[in-house]
Amino acid sequence: MKNKIVIAVISIALLVACKQNKTTETQTVSSDGSSKFDDLANMAFEENRPTDEQAKTLADELLFQRACQTYLWALPLINTLSMKEGSEKTFGAGYNVLPIWKKRLDANTLVTTPNSDVIYAMSYVDLGKDGPIVFEAPPMLQGILLDFWQRPIPVDGGKYFGDLGFFGPDAGKGGKFLILPPNYKGKVPSGYFVYRSGTNNVFIFLRAFYQDPSNLAPAVSLMENSKVYPLGKEASALPMKYPDASGVAADMLPARNFSAFEQLKRLVDTEEPENIGSPDWLGMLASIGIVKGKPFNPDAHTKDILDKAAKAAYKMSRVIGFKQEVSGRSFIVYPNHQWVNPLAGATPDNIGGPFADLGWKRKDGGFTDIDLRTWFFTDYYSISPGMISQTPGKGAKYVIAFRDKEGKYLDPSATYKVSLPANVPAANFWSLTLYESENASGYANGQPFPSLGSRDKPVQNADGSTDLYIGPKAPDGKTANWLKTIPGKGYFAILRLYGPTEKAIDNSWIPSDFEKIN
Numbered sequence: 001m002k003n004k005i006v007i008a009v010i011s012i013a014l015l016v017a018c019k020q021n022k023t024t025e026t027q028t029v030s031s032d033g034s035s036k037f038d039d040l041a042n043m044a045f046e047e048n049r050p051t052d053e054q055a056k057t058l059a060d061e062l063l064f065q066r067a068c069q070t071y072l073w074a075l076p077l078i079n080t081l082s083m084k085e086g087s088e089k090t091f092g093a094g095y096n097v098l099p100i101w102k103k104r105l106d107a108n109t110l111v112t113t114p115n116s117d118v119i120y121a122m123s124y125v126d127l128g129k130d131g132p133i134v135f136e137a138p139p140m141l142q143g144i145l146l147d148f149w150q151r152p153i154p155v156d157g158g159k160y161f162g163d164l165g166f167f168g169p170d171a172g173k174g175g176k177f178l179i180l181p182p183n184y185k186g187k188v189p190s191g192y193f194v195y196r197s198g199t200n201n202v203f204i205f206l207r208a209f210y211q212d213p214s215n216l217a218p219a220v221s222l223m224e225n226s227k228v229y230p231l232g233k234e235a236s237a238l239p240m241k242y243p244d245a246s247g248v249a250a251d252m253l254p255a256r257n258f259s260a261f262e263q264l265k266r267l268v269d270t271e272e273p274e275n276i277g278s279p280d281w282l283g284m285l286a287s288i289g290i291v292k293g294k295p296f297n298p299d300a301h302t303k304d305i306l307d308k309a310a311k312a313a314y315k316m317s318r319v320i321g322f323k324q325e326v327s328g329r330s331f332i333v334y335p336n337h338q339w340v341n342p343l344a345g346a347t348p349d350n351i352g353g354p355f356a357d358l359g360w361k362r363k364d365g366g367f368t369d370i371d372l373r374t375w376f377f378t379d380y381y382s383i384s385p386g387m388i389s390q391t392p393g394k395g396a397k398y399v400i401a402f403r404d405k406e407g408k409y410l411d412p413s414a415t416y417k418v419s420l421p422a423n424v425p426a427a428n429f430w431s432l433t434l435y436e437s438e439n440a441s442g443y444a445n446g447q448p449f450p451s452l453g454s455r456d457k458p459v460q461n462a463d464g465s466t467d468l469y470i471g472p473k474a475p476d477g478k479t480a481n482w483l484k485t486i487p488g489k490g491y492f493a494i495l496r497l498y499g500p501t502e503k504a505i506d507n508s509w510i511p512s513d514f515e516k517i518n
Helices: 002-031 034-041 052-073 075-091 217-223 259-270 279-287 300-321 370-377
Strands: 119-126 133-137 142-147 163-165 175-180 193-196 201-208 227-230 396-401 416-420 426-436 451-453 466-471 482-484 491-500
Touching: 034 052, 052 075, 052 259, 052 279, 052 300, 052 370, 075 119, 075 201, 075 259, 075 370, 119 217, 133 142, 133 163, 201 217, 259 300, 300 370, 426 466, 451 482
Parallel strands: 175 193, 466 482
Antiparallel strands: 119 201, 133 175, 133 227, 142 163, 142 201, 396 491, 416 466, 426 451, 426 491
């Protein structure tokens, strides 16, 4: 009896081992995709013609591939559309609705890499529906006007692009900003700063700064002095609404399923085709069923493929978004360190850097760098000359950490130290913020905000330097300098220097990498 039990145990163990080996082998084959590609490439037609089954397999593959590439090409649009639709679903729609994060933006708002250390407001207007729009700004505001490709909107005169407020034509004095639709032929009245959009749909992104985290009222009041209304209809315009968006659950992340293509269809129907893309890309949209003015009602099988394509394409964008080198160019900011920025190498006369302009058009070939643009819009939104100014004391400097000193992804189970040398070169303030690796939203770590900065008054060392600690538990006596991480929940970090001074711009001041201390 004993021998039979032993034999039975051995048999079960061998069976489990065989299963494990088979599973491992299957996973190895499928993980690099070789089996699938071999099957497609070596498909043997009958009499040089595909069978019905082969034709269906290849047609499905073609639809999947076209949908994936369309998603990646359209990611800036999907990013903006998802912000708009997530906002309008939660806070209401219309040119008169301006949600303001009146108590700062925390991890309840799902949006790519927000800054918890300023007061945000975001709005969306449709020039095709409401005609030219006036944005009336108070003094001391900072904002950007972008089309739905998130390109800074050019301003008449050729000197400014997108910026208003401190870095715009009003130089922070406030004023009336007139946003015109594409190819506008009407008379332009005087008394306005004139912005000519490349799309009917426009994204209004505003920021206001506070000095004391315990007193946000002045910054919020400044935002509430903003007005949006159709040109010539100020007296009859809908009354402004300023809902408080702080602490409210709102999903404004890029759509990651079939709904992304539904969003694109709604956008196409509100735009002229040339506003969206070239004839070739309009053809790609048409190949998956998206054509202006025509129904988009795919059958269940097609919808399933498009859904899977959106999910796969988003994952592809995340692969691109964690790279430190894209299109043959390193994003490393400081030699022998891990901090990155896609505009590394920018100068005051060339703020986009030597590689591409702010529309992601390559300077060495004249083509749109799709991977570079994908890198940006899977993790971030909005860009303008003022935002990334290389003039000392203006704009901001952003450096991003995906990896630690050893070159490994930041480990949420480990405790790290980041050392900031004395005299941080930021005229306004600095902050370090953590973001979810899964989708780039604010890191939900249970703390009020996933950021720590100069206005939080962390403890300094005797030499004026500041050590920040990032990990599951604060080292003894370091709570004031600590950001919490959750084991199993991956993250990355952005260090922001607002009003960067000379040593930030010339990279002579260098923060340490994330260094493990346990």
